[in-house]
Amino acid sequence: MTQTFDILVIGAGPAGVAAATAAAEGGLRVGVVDDNPSTGGQIWRRGAASPAAARRWMEQFESAAITRLMGWQVIDCLRLGPDGGVLRAEGNTPGGEAADLHFRRLILATGARERFLPFPGWTLPNVMGAGGLDAMVRGGLPIEAKRVVVAGTGPLLLAVAAHLKERGAQVMAICEQASPAQMAPLGWALLRQPSKLRQGMGYRWTTRKTPYLTRCWPLAALAESSVGESDGQNSQPRLRSVRLQREGRQWTVECDYLACGFHLIPNTELAALLGCAMRDGFIVTDEQMQTSMPGVWCAGEPTSIGGVECSLLEGQIAGLAAAGKTGAALALSKRRAGMQAFVEALERACRLDPRLRDLAAEETIVCRCEDVRMAALRGRSDGRDAKLHTRCGMGPCQGRICGGATEFLFGWRAGQVRPPLYPALVSSLMEEEAAGSVAGGAEYAVSEGIENV
Amino acid sequence: MTERASTALLSGGVALSVDGVIVQVPPGTTVAAAVCVAGAWTRRSVSGEPRAPLCGMGICLECRVSIDGAPYQRACQTLCAPGMQVSTCGEPALP
Numbered sequence: 244m245t246q247t248f249d250i251l252v253i254g255a256g257p258a259g260v261a262a263a264t265a266a267a268e269g270g271l272r273v274g275v276v277d278d279n280p281s282t283g284g285q286i287w288r289r290g291a292a293s294p295a296a297a298r299r300w301m302e303q304f305e306s307a308a309i310t311r312l313m314g315w316q317v318i319d320c321l322r323l324g325p326d327g328g329v330l331r332a333e334g335n336t337p338g339g340e341a342a343d344l345h346f347r348r349l350i351l352a353t354g355a356r357e358r359f360l361p362f363p364g365w366t367l368p369n370v371m372g373a374g375g376l377d378a379m380v381r382g383g384l385p386i387e388a389k390r391v392v393v394a395g396t397g398p399l400l401l402a403v404a405a406h407l408k409e410r411g412a413q414v415m416a417i418c419e420q421a422s423p424a425q426m427a428p429l430g431w432a433l434l435r436q437p438s439k440l441r442q443g444m445g446y447r448w449t450t451r452k453t454p455y456l457t458r459c460w461p462l463a464a465l466a467e468s469s470v471g472e473s474d475g476q477n478s479q480p481r482l483r484s485v486r487l488q489r490e491g492r493q494w495t496v497e498c499d500y501l502a503c504g505f506h507l508i509p510n511t512e513l514a515a516l517l518g519c520a521m522r523d524g525f526i527v528t529d530e531q532m533q534t535s536m537p538g539v540w541c542a543g544e545p546t547s548i549g550g551v552e553c554s555l556l557e558g559q560i561a562g563l564a565a566a567g568k569t570g571a572a573l574a575l576s577k578r579r580a581g582m583q584a585f586v587e588a589l590e591r592a593c594r595l596d597p598r599l600r601d602l603a604a605e606e607t608i609v610c611r612c613e614d615v616r617m618a619a620l621r622g623r624s625d626g627r628d629a630k631l632h633t634r635c636g637m638g639p640c641q642g643r644i645c646g647g648a649t650e651f652l653f654g655w656r657a658g659q660v661r662p663p664l665y666p667a668l669v670s671s672l673m674e675e676e677a678a679g680s681v682a683g684g685a686e687y688a689v690s691e692g693i694e695n696v
Numbered sequence: 697m698t699e700r701a702s703t704a705l706l707s708g709g710v711a712l713s714v715d716g717v718i719v720q721v722p723p724g725t726t727v728a729a730a731v732c733v734a735g736a737w738t739r740r741s742v743s744g745e746p747r748a749p750l751c752g753m754g755i756c757l758e759c760r761v762s763i764d765g766a767p768y769q770r771a772c773q774t775l776c777a778p779g780m781q782v783s784t785c786g787e788p789a790l791p
């Protein structure tokens with residue numbers, strides 16, 4: 244399949260929705276691609292509490308003349324020049340289908356993912372990300388009457404706890420690793436964003452019966468409960484309880500799920516593959532959200548983590564600028580400066596306590612794809628060295644999960660990005676022009692080689 | 697059949713098979729959620745640990761399963777369809 248667009252947007256979260264809607268107003272051919280089967284990104288998709296503003300955006304987006312390719316992931320860039328380029332995407336349907344997406348201008352709105360830190364037991368089933376468990380519940384996982392411990396760092400914890408509570412979960416504790424002093428500037432910044440403040444207070448009201456513990460984190464996820472009962476000999480291990488620590492005190496809480504995420508890290512792999520310049524892990528843009536690559540704009544979380552309003556504004560700016568409406572884009576970009584204080588306060592509030600580096604024991608798995616343990620990684624000089632000697636980061640997630648951990652644990656930076664961006668059918672990568680359905684192909688390529696499955 | 701499954705059936709639920717066990721889920725349910733409802737894990741790690749979904753958003757690939765014979769499908773990014781045949785590598789968990 245081949246499709247041609249004036250403007251192609253990657254990601255259908257708030258940033259991508261705003262970008263596509265703004266760009267489509269001028270009658271240009273606009274396309275949006277997203278890996279997920281439904282639109283709305285991490286926050287708006289599938290039954291999240293949608294405030295009026297969210298509904299307005301989604302209505303505009305749904306009624307605009309935009310081609311929506313949902314359930315497609317961009318896996319490679321075939322060509323990029325000043326006058327446009329071609330991306331290859333693969334459909335998430337069993338059997339696989341590939342498409343070549345031609346564009347004149349490109350807007351990257353690829354969002355962010357959670358950071359995970361290894362601790363004993365974090366690979367047990369039912370230990371998930373905080374946003375991860377929330378996404379699973381929105382995808383139909385029954386949570387009513389289940390006991391959940393929410394842990395990690397960032398405002399997402401409170402949002403997730405409130406949402407799970409509304410769905411009938413019993414939220415046992417919210418454990419925030421940060422100290423109150425570290426979070427204070429965020430409180431000040433929120434005073435200048437009354438809508439966000441109201442939302443936060445609403446989340447806390449919903450979860451008022453749950454303790455919100457600062458400087459608190461999980462020491463271990465356990466397959467046994469505190470009263471010593473454990474699964475029978477032949478059964479599979481599963482999460483029974485979590486051992487928590489707060490300022491010298493340690494205790495165990497029984498639960499069915501541990502939802503644990505340490506704030507967000509930007510999805511910059513596609514931008515990096517295209518050659519966009521980066522600073523401190525984020526994509527660099529000018530005031531109109533244009534990257535260092537001509538014809539490529541970037542909006543939302545890959546440029547900074549600033550919440551949904553920030554992603555929306557950046558999306559609008561990028562959409563207008565890519566559609567050639569420079570004046571309107573520049574007028575909006577003045578408002579972006581006002582959001583910077585929040586972005587900085589958020590970054591500071593989520594800075595990780597160095598003691599979290601000691602959570603992983605020697606035998607704790609750090610790279611879940613290849614089961615590489617902490618002991619094997621000690622003494623390696625950098626990510627590349629670790630990859631060569633231990634296979635850390637060489638599995639199907641391509642280092643997206645362990646990379647966030649090893650960056651914090653050892654200071655390793657992500658290496659060069661190579662296609663495919665996600666494991667893809669070899670046939671999807673080889674065809675000169677992307678063809679339709681490929682029958683029976685079962686050879687998958689991850690960036691470091693081919694895996695037969 | 698659980699109360700939930702029968703509700704799903706009454707409200708036009710979707711029936712699919714997870715490792716040969718028929719599960720009924722409401723429309724719009726992801727395969728990852730259906731696998732959990734069926735009490736199964738999604739895969740076994742290279743050293744044999746049972747694994748289940750972690751990120752819920754298509755990044756970690758812990759949720760990969762075979763769907764209708766096609767391996768390596770991310771269950772969290774795939775919606776259940778009637779008659780779908782899902783197979784995991786893990787053994788079913790006890791309830």
Ligand SMILES: Cc1cc2nc3c(=O)[nH]c(=O)nc-3n(C[C@H](O)[C@H](O)[C@H](O)COP(=O)(O)OP(=O)(O)OC[C@H]3O[C@@H](n4cnc5c(N)ncnc54)[C@H](O)[C@@H]3O)c2cc1C
Pocket residue numbers: 253254255256257258259276277278279283284285286287315316317318352353354355373374377378399402403442510513542543544545549550551552554664754
């Ligand atoms: C449970 C939860 C609750 C939250 N609550 C709040 C809140 O109350 N207030 C707030 O301000 N913020 C909240 N957030 C944060 C919020 O998610 C972000 O602010 C917002 O979603 C960012 O929008 P975005 O468009 O930049 O990125 P995203 O929403 O992450 O969208 C990016 C999209 O790009 C897609 N994508 C990425 N790479 C590719 C590729 N290669 N091919 C195809 N598609 C791709 C992804 O699938 C994704 O759908 C919450 C987040 C979560 C998870």
Ligand code: FES
Pocket residue numbers: 728748749750751752753754755756757758759760770771772773
């Ligand atoms: S749960 Fe992480 S990819 Fe599906």
